[in-house]
Amino acid sequence: MLTKKGAATRLRIVDAAATEIRERGVTAVTLEDVGRRSATGKSQLFHYFPDGKEQLLLAVAQREADRVLEDQQPHLGELTSWDAWDRWRDAVVERYRRQGVHCPLGVLITEVGRHTPAAQAVTGLLLERWQREVRAGIGHMRSEGLVGEHVDPDRAAGAVIAAIQGGVAILMSTGSSRHLESALDLCLDYLRTSASARP
Template sequence: MTIGQDAADRLTRKGRETRRRIVEGAAQEIRERGAAGATLDDIRARTATSKSQIFHYFPGGKEELLLAVAAREADRVLEDQEPHLSDLRTWAAWQDWRDAVLRRYEQQGINCPLGVLLTELGRTTPAAQQLTGQLISTWQAALREGIRAMQKTGQIDHRLDADRTAAALVAAVQGGVTILTATGSTTHLEAALDTTLALLRASAPDVR
C-alpha cells in the first residue's frame, strides 16, 4: 500500500520512526476504543509524543492520521496472508493461504479495524475509495499471478480468465468477512474459501 507513503519517504530515518510510532500507537488506541473514542490526546499519551509532533507529521489532524492508520491496517490484511500469497504455485501453498486467511479473521472476530476506519473517514470519500481500491487491486493481482503460475504447470485450466477468477476469490473472501462481522461466525468465510478452491482444483481433474 502507498497511501501517505510519499510523505513518509521524504522524512529522515528518525522522522520515519516517529511517524511509524504514532501510526502504530493510534492503531492500538483505535482497536481498544474505536475510531470515534480515540482522541489525539489519548494517542499522544500512548506514543509519548507532543501535540506539535502529531501535527508536524499529520498536518491534517485526526482525519489524516486515521487515513494513515487505515493504510497500515490495509497492509496488515495482505501481510497476514504471507508468505503464501506471494508464492501460490502448488495446491499445498493455496491450502496454506486459505488457512492463513481463515486464521486472520478468526483472530480478528467481529471487530474489523479497517472497516471501522473507512466508515469514520467516509467510504465514499476519494481517499477512502483510493485506499480500498489499492488493497483490492494488490490482493487480486497476487491471486491472479498464482492462478497463472498454476495454469502454466497445468494444474488449473488455462481457459479460465485468471483476473476474473482472482476477482471472484477476493469477493468470496470479503463476502464471508462481511457475514463474520455481522454474526461472529466464520462458517460462511470457510465455505467460501473451500468452495472456490475446490472449483479451481476441479478445473483440471486429471492432475494430481
C-alpha cells in the same frame, strides 16, 4: 520523503493511534491521547499530520490495510502448489476468525466516510493488491498445467476476492466462519478441478 528516523517516528504515532482506537474506539480517541501513548509532542504530531485527526485516521487505515495482506504472508506470495493454496486458505480463515465481528479497517473507513475519495483509495488499493497476488498464483498454476487453460486468472482472482469479502461480511454479522470457509473451498475446488474439466 521522510528520513529513516522520520519514518520511524511517523510509524510510532500511527501504531499508537491504532492501539488507542482498537482499545477505546475511534470516536473517543483524541490527538492528545495519541501524543501521550507515542510520547510525541503536539508540534511533532502536527509535523507529520498537519491536517489533524482525519489525516491520522487515514494513515491508520492504510496501516490496517497493509496488515490484512501481511497476515496472509508468506502464503499469499507463493501460491505455487495446492499445498500452498491450502495453507493460504487456512491462514485467511484463521485471521478473520481471530478478528471476529470487529474489523478495525472497517471502523476507520466508516469514520472517515466510506464514499470519500481518500477512504476509497485505501480500500480500492487493498483489493487491487490482494487480487494481484491471487492472480499471480492462479497464473503460475495455469502455466504449470495445474489450472485449466480456459480459466481467466484475473476474473478468477476477482471471484476469489469477492468470495472472501462476502464470507468475512457474513462472519462479522454472524460470528461464524462457515460461509467464508465454504466460499474459499468452492473457489479452490473449482481451480483444482479446472485442469481436467471441460471448459
